[in-house]
Amino acid sequence: MWLQRLDIKNLRNLVDVKLHPSPRLNIIEGLNGSGKTSLLESIYLLSCGKSFRTHRFSNLPTQGCDWMGVYGKISGKENRIISVGLEHRNGKNFIKAEGNRLQKASELANYLPIVVIHQESHRVFTQSPKYRRAFVDWGVFHVEQNFLSTWQYFSRTLKQRNAALSQRNSTMSLDHWDLALHQSALLIDDFRQEYLNKLIPLFNHYAAALLSIDDEITIEYKRGWSDKEDYLSVLNASIGRDRLLGYTQKGPHRADITFKVCGVPLHEFISRGQQKLLVCSLYIAQAALFSKLTGQASLFVIDDVTAELDNLHVDNLMKVLNGLEVQIFVTTPDKLLVDSQLFPETKMFHVEHGIVTEVV
Numbered sequence: 200m201w202l203q204r205l206d207i208k209n210l211r212n213l214v215d216v217k218l219h220p221s222p223r224l225n226i227i228e229g230l231n232g233s234g235k236t237s238l239l240e241s242i243y244l245l246s247c248g249k250s251f252r253t254h255r256f257s258n259l260p261t262q263g264c265d266w267m268g269v270y271g272k273i274s275g276k277e278n279r280i281i282s283v284g285l286e287h288r289n290g291k292n293f294i295k296a297e298g299n300r301l302q303k304a305s306e307l308a309n310y311l312p313i314v315v316i317h318q319e320s321h322r323v324f325t326q327s328p329k330y331r332r333a334f335v336d337w338g339v340f341h342v343e344q345n346f347l348s349t350w351q352y353f354s355r356t357l358k359q360r361n362a363a364l365s366q367r368n369s370t371m372s373l374d375h376w377d378l379a380l381h382q383s384a385l386l387i388d389d390f391r392q393e394y395l396n397k398l399i400p401l402f403n404h405y406a407a408a409l410l411s412i413d414d415e416i417t418i419e420y421k422r423g424w425s426d427k428e429d430y431l432s433v434l435n436a437s438i439g440r441d442r443l444l445g446y447t448q449k450g451p452h453r454a455d456i457t458f459k460v461c462g463v464p465l466h467e468f469i470s471r472g473q474q475k476l477l478v479c480s481l482y483i484a485q486a487a488l489f490s491k492l493t494g495q496a497s498l499f500v501i502d503d504v505t506a507e508l509d510n511l512h513v514d515n516l517m518k519v520l521n522g523l524e525v526q527i528f529v530t531t532p533d534k535l536l537v538d539s540q541l542f543p544e545t546k547m548f549h550v551e552h553g554i555v556t557e558v559v
């Protein structure tokens with residue numbers, strides 16, 4: 200899948216943009232504040248109905264405008280052209296695909312899967328487990344048909360169990376919910392474990408291609424309860440404390456992955472540049488695995504690709520991206536930092552005060 204055409208109306212400082220991207224590498228260059236990240240934000244909006252910068256859609260329309268829109272034409276399977284669009288007006292989102300209104304933004308994800316690396320992506324290493332779960336679950340969602348419904352069922356049941364737990368002086372039996380949680384938790388754990396078994400060798404492969412670290416990176420998946428115990432027994436054993444706290448302490452909603460070098464959390468051991476390259480390794484592995492398992496291609500987007508990297512490592516990264524054979528969008532404040540000759544079909548776009556022009 201790739202984005203053949205992108206139209207943007209009133210998104211931040213991008214008032215009227217029309218773009219015909221390359222199916223391979225697209226380099227977006229321009230000075231600070233010109234609108235590069237906003238352009239990537241618009242692609243992300245089209246692919247999943249969310250922004251990677253804000254939860255508040257009301258911040259997206261250009262100051263003084265009361266609406267914004269992003270529209271795309273996607274080249275899908277067997278070169279079929281699919282139109283998608285997202286508008287925000289009067290506090291509401293209107294999302295369309297193939298002429299039909301979609302009820303949920305998440306339905307867009309089936310049309311234009313996207314892997315994005317932005318300024319906050321290093322939080323997959325540095326911040327709370329929810330970012331690592333979100334990373335893994337993106338991958339599992341796209342390759343395992345039953346994951347979403349299983350996860351939704353688990354979350355609903357968890358809410359009901361937590362509601363029962365937080366009722367004061369309640370002695371209500373939780374057996375019904377525990378059994379339901381147990382079944383779905385095992386499935387979620389299996390899906391994640393299986394996905395990570397495939398992802399980790401790819402991560403190691405790309406990490407070795409992008410940088411050299413003398414010591415081995417150890418990656419450990421923690422499923423959210425002890426490996427040695429059965430989940431149903433864990434739920435039963437923790438009921439007293441769960442009632443005290445008013446929520447379920449253990450389960451796949453508490454899963455995590457640890458990345459360590461020499462026994463130390465990765466982000467406390469390595470440099471900023473190395474951290475960026477490992478974030479790239481992780482997301483490149485995810486895009487590569489998506490292609491391998493689905494036979495389709497996701498979009499791959501990196502904001503400020505050159506930040507924190509020296510020339511040698513930028514070149515390495517670009518070579519590895521070239522090998523991915525997917526549509527790529529990268530931004531840089533300095534076009535000289537990216538060697539566009541490396542790619543077979545490259546387009547460069549110059550952004551200045553929200554005006555985007557193709558450099559020919």
Ligand SMILES: Nc1ncnc2c1ncn2[C@@H]1O[C@H](COP(=O)(O)OP(=O)(O)OP(=O)(O)O)[C@@H](O)[C@H]1O
Nearest residue numbers: 211212231232233234235236237258259260261262
């Ligand atoms: N709602 C809005 N309306 C108008 N302009 C906005 C709005 N939101 C943000 N901006 C402006 O849009 C401009 C473009 O921001 P953007 O983050 O896309 O720049 P950039 O090219 O990525 O810069 P950098 O190289 O510093 O990352 C900024 O000057 C910002 O102040």
Ligand SMILES: [Mg+2]
Nearest residue numbers: 235236237502
């Ligand atoms: Mg930017």
